[in-house]
Amino acid sequence: MRTLLLILCMLTTRLASTQTQNKMKLNAGIITEKLTETKQFYTAVLDFGVSFENDFYLLMHTPNKSAEISFLKPNHPSQKPIFQSPFNGKGMYLTIEVKDVDKVYKKLKNKEVPIEIEIRDEPWGDRHFAIVDPNGIGIDIITYTKPEE
CATH class of the missing domain: 3.30.720.120 (Signal recognition particle alu RNA binding heterodimer, srp9/1)
Incomplete structure (x- = not known):
């Protein structure tokens, strides 16, 4: 039994080490x-x-x-x-996934942040809106939902 515990301990340590090395x-x-x-x-x-x-x-x-x-x-x-x-301000975007996109949308509207794409639902399952940062980068703020059937 002691040998079995020692082997399990060694395997667990090796697995944890491998997972840490592969982390990106x-x-x-x-x-x-x-x-x-x-x-x-x-x-x-x-x-x-x-x-x-x-x-x-x-x-x-x-x-x-x-x-x-x-x-x-x-x-x-x-x-x-x-x-x-x-x-150069073109060819890049960021996606920020949030728990409640409607809440974030309302918060940014109240701060008078310009909205580039108004909030909407997409047939593939996204509810999102977009803003633009000072560098011209589009930021898609999204909550993933179920796709339409």
């Missing part, structure tokens, strides 16, 4: 001159918090700290060429 976290980054405007928007409009900030980099997190997004000044001497060019 994504942090999207946008290169922009508008760090101040971006910080103001994400904190005031979406209730994000600041994880880290310096004169050329801003790392922000969702209210529950489950996801992060970063912003970097273009052409900063500390960065390699691949991280120099600013985002």
